Amino acid sequence: MKKIKIKLNGKWSLIKGNLSLYSHLKNLKIPLKKVAIELNQEIVDKNTLRKTKLKNKDKIEIVHFIGGG
Numbered sequence: 001m002k003k004i005k006i007k008l009n010g011k012w013s014l015i016k017g018n019l020s021l022y023s024h025l026k027n028l029k030i031p032l033k034k035v036a037i038e039l040n041q042e043i044v045d046k047n048t049l050r051k052t053k054l055k056n057k058d059k060i061e062i063v064h065f066i067g068g069g
Helices: 021-027
Strands: 003-008 011-016 035-039 059-064
Touching: 021 035, 021 059
Parallel strands: 003 059
Antiparallel strands: 003 011, 035 059
16 A cells, blocks of 8 residues: 655655545544544544545644643
8 A cells, every 4th residue: 555654743654545644543543532633734623534534744733631720
């Protein structure tokens, strides 16, 4: 299968092509309820994660929510 290059939180990596953003985040064991996801400088609606296919040179930023006071 073809590999694509993506940038995740500032680091480039090669992943399987034709993955959805949802599948990639699940593979990384990212807790979806506790993060905000940005794809190519746009916030991603979590309802569209399964439909969003990753493409070569996509840039993903994941921000974890941390409680505190």
